[in-house]
Amino acid sequence: MHRLLSGLHRGGGVPSVPAPPVSGASQEEIRRQNLGAVLRYVHVHGPTSRAELTARLGLNRSTIGALAADLAAAGLVTEEPPATVRRAGRPSLVVSPRTRVYAQALSIEPDRLRAARIGLGGRILDLRETDRDAGASALDAVAPLAALTEEMTRAVEPDAVRAGVAVAVTDTSRDRDGRVRIGGPDEALRAALDAAFAAGPAVLAGDLADIAGLAEHVRGVAAGVDDLVYLHGGAGVSAGIIIGGRLVMGHGGRSGKVGHMVVNPGGLPCECGSRGCWQTEIGEAALLRHAGRDPGSPDGVREVLCAAAAGDPVARAAVERVADWLGFGVANLVNVVNPDTVVFGGSLRDVYTAGADTVRRRLDELALPVSREHVQLRPAALGRDAALIGAAELAFAHLLADPLNVGNPA
Amino acid sequence: MHRLLSGLHRGGGVPSVPAPPVSGASQEEIRRQNLGAVLRYVHVHGPTSRAELTARLGLNRSTIGALAADLAAAGLVTEEPPATVRRAGRPSLVVSPRTRVYAQALSIEPDRLRAARIGLGGRILDLRETDRDAGASALDAVAPLAALTEEMTRAVEPDAVRAGVAVAVTDTSRDRDGRVRIGGPDEALRAALDAAFAAGPAVLAGDLADIAGLAEHVRGVAAGVDDLVYLHGGAGVSAGIIIGGRLVMGHGGRSGKVGHMVVNPGGLPCECGSRGCWQTEIGEAALLRHAGRDPGSPDGVREVLCAAAAGDPVARAAVERVADWLGFGVANLVNVVNPDTVVFGGSLRDVYTAGADTVRRRLDELALPVSREHVQLRPAALGRDAALIGAAELAFAHLLADPLNVGNPA
Incomplete structure (x- = not known):
């Protein structure tokens, strides 16, 4: 699971689509990739006109129109006329990500456990945290994180859709010789997370610095670098x-x-x-x-x-x-x-x-x-929120790879 | 040009096809990718039966047959019955890379200049070298390398096809403060190489350790790592x-x-x-x-x-x-x-x-x-030849990305 990270964000702020399997891309696969490219663009860059999407993604106008309409029908984006029309002629509709679709982002930090709901487009919708006991293992963090998540989930709108769950982990333990083992997410932790967040796709886990770095790369001071x-x-x-x-x-x-x-x-x-x-x-x-x-x-x-x-x-x-x-x-x-x-x-x-x-x-x-x-x-x-913002990027990965295959309402 | 290196070899010994442009893969593009996958497989792994290609590449039998036939018609592979038939039934044809298609691999090493013709499949067909003067710049290496190449080219069969030229460069010079500038291939060197090897696609250049490492990754002690x-x-x-x-x-x-x-x-x-x-x-x-x-x-x-x-x-x-x-x-x-x-x-x-x-x-x-x-x-x-073997992998990149668009006979 962890390896998924490596393919997530290529080409800077506008991550490119994943390479197709050698078995050959079908028309369906191509459509899936193109839907992902449009959704990813507005997720990273915010509301974007169809005209600009056409220019940025190198697809033709009618293709962009059809893809945006499909994403809107699936409840992933809205399409609206621009607030101010600058020149004559029919204005290009603006495609915006809908925050009803959200990621559950978690972080296991040295002194705190944090949980956030982060909407498509990257905005933090809700954030809760609790102290972490000194000496507690990463496994000990799973139950309190699940409790924070449940609290938040009770407060969501009925039409909300959870796209995925991901967790940034800092984890240090000592081996029998007293040497520090820098663990990061291990198999036991993964299993516990999967059990605690049973609904939806598998929980993605990664090292805190990797995930915070990813956040700075997608939306922070190194966007586009x-x-x-x-x-x-x-x-x-x-x-x-x-x-x-x-x-x-x-x-x-x-x-x-x-x-x-x-x-x-x-x-x-x-x-x-x-x-x-x-x-x-x-x-x-x-x-x-x-x-x-x-x-x-x-x-x-x-x-x-x-x-x-x-x-x-x-x-x-x-x-x-x-x-x-x-x-x-x-x-x-x-x-x-x-x-x-x-x-x-x-x-x-x-x-x-x-x-x-x-x-x-x-x-x-x-x-x-x-x-x-x-x-x-x-x-x-991005300050303290970097790990949560990066975890949300991980959690959205499935959706962005295959937008019309969205999960059930949370 | 140098950046091309980064996309060349993913997924270990069997590098995967490059990601398609976001503009969407056409049927033609898919065919090109599949031809590249078959040719790359036999280039890296040597003669392989159609049955094994079918299993390894996840394409169906008739697709593999058609792709192999196209590659054979283009003179890139041969298809022959296996030398020994192990069991009853029609034997699966063995697809082998043809060494008439070759890469011109060059290396600018601290004390030597080396040039090799390396056939599709990775065999060194011809190798010549000359001393490099102490204190000579990388630019000074272009003329002797072009001369070695010309010598070799005169000796090739009439139907030989040069797929590309690539050079591994180690280059150290001093700046005005007397500090070492580790240059690697710079723009002036690239321009001189392009001028000296005018026929065919642009000459690819890279750092000697990067290219030797690539060779060990594709064909050496770290194949598959x-x-x-x-x-x-x-x-x-x-x-x-x-x-x-x-x-x-x-x-x-x-x-x-x-x-x-x-x-x-x-x-x-x-x-x-x-x-x-x-x-x-x-x-x-x-x-x-x-x-x-x-x-x-x-x-x-x-x-x-x-x-x-x-x-x-x-x-x-x-x-x-x-x-x-x-x-x-x-x-x-x-x-x-x-x-x-x-x-x-x-x-x-x-x-x-x-x-x-x-x-x-x-x-x-x-x-x-x-x-x-x-x-x-x-x-x-791979010893001293690692840089040349890696440079050949670079030089074959264009061909492996688009096999039927082969160059003119050298």
Whole structure:
């Protein structure tokens, strides 16, 4: 299931249709692909006139008209005259996604469990959350998430249709040797999710940084950018890597564990059992340690950043030191995967913003000119909701691949 | 042009057909895709019976028969009864690629220029090479490569058809600050290649490690493996990264500059202007330095490896030290891109073979268990010819996408 991620979004903001099976595309298959292309376009770009769809998708006018009418008849879009008519002649109808069709997006975050209903078109319609107990496993999250979902589902309009369910997972556990196992979604979790959300297609699950990166790629600061690294900072650090418009998943979907790239041999021991991992230098604990604060303080990172902004020299030095190591690791990633854009999310968003000059200087010092000259460094745009927004994109995948095969009302 | 690489080989040894344009696949387009699928199958897997093609490609028997007949009529394949008939009944005809159709594969290597004619099916039919002057630019290589090609072309059968031309390029130059610019194929080189090889489709160019990695993925030690890192060692170190069956190209095709990943802050200065880059620890010069040899010695690497194998303690220690750093950087790559297999090519092939236990031990010490447990470490299978074999795959791309639109006899 997880592997589905890799085929979802090619070609930037307008993901192309999936390759047909070698067994040959039938007329029915072609129609399905074209319906998907129209629906996906308005889902990503919002209300769009038939004329613009004709231009963007390279289909002829009458084909677009027929496809839009079919999508409207299925209750997936509305077609209405534009609010303001600019010139003479019959105006082109505007095709808009209908939010009665929604995705159930879930996230298992280190300290919170969150659930959202997100409408076709990407708007958050409802969002509920609850604390997550320290030490709880990802499996423990399934029942509370199901309860939040049930609460929300009771409040929906009678004609609402749930297109799918997807969950972004951050999951860390320890193996028998005490080393951290970065689990992400495993088989037991998948089975529990499938059982808890029995109605509809299988529940899709993915790594939190991958899914948040996907969200920034489809709707965030990297919309339209095909080659990006999204860095997510929290207690640990991980990345969603999208190259050529596709998530770089790796064998078993475990790529992007960049927090455990060793940058400082002989540095501090890491919870993974190794030493000098990048997250020992740029994780939240490192910032707090350098600033002389309690590493367990829940608001510690914000406090250090505020103190640095207010001119506190110790806090400022702590931010600079973390920014320096941040630039160091970014340089390595730039040399290895050659992104166009690096996006900083989670707590690294604010660390980057506070130390942007230092990050850039270190990057310029260490990375190859051909690889770093064009690199854009950007704070994430979607904030805490990125994982939910990305999960919704996953959950809509089935619908966008085959729009007329919609599920039953939730 | 370079970007074409990323769409070439999905789905392991049997690359799938390219996604159709959103404008909708016609019957003609579907036929083209199916012809491409059959031709690609026999090109990668060798002679295959119609019955097996039917099973492998999921097309029905009569469709396979018609497609194979069309390919035979175009002179791209032969169809013959199997040499030995195993059971009663009409034997299924065996479809074989015809080597009259060939790719012109070229490589610009640090010390050599090489040119090969490689037949459909992947066999090297002719191979010629010449020394490359130290300090010569990639542009300087075009005329000698054109001369080698002309020599070869004069020797071909009259009915031979050149399907395309592609070149694998390693290119390093210095910018005004004396820092190394890792160029790869640039616009001037492309223009010169297009002018020198005017007949036929545009000349495709790519980075040597990317192309050698592609070759190992299609026909080498990683055939059928979708997630691999191919490491190429020489004076420098670079990688071809294939994830989900696709080359990870990056913005501008510059990914895989792993030799400039900093692994040892405060280590030795690197020719790129940085310090402690991976290639300062695992490049050929590092091995020679540790072994107390002249870093410029042309056979130095082989001599050190032989001495180590013969029990020379200095040479052995040098190999161990390089193997240790090799495992260190591999651990970082395993954490970042999560390959299934890491392939060691160029001079790293022999270094890996000599120090395999050390590489593995260091990898196991540093990489996350979930990422490294299943990783296979493998010496490259295709040796020096990998770049030429990979370039031929590029050169065949046009033909495999649209088999009946073959070029004119060369």
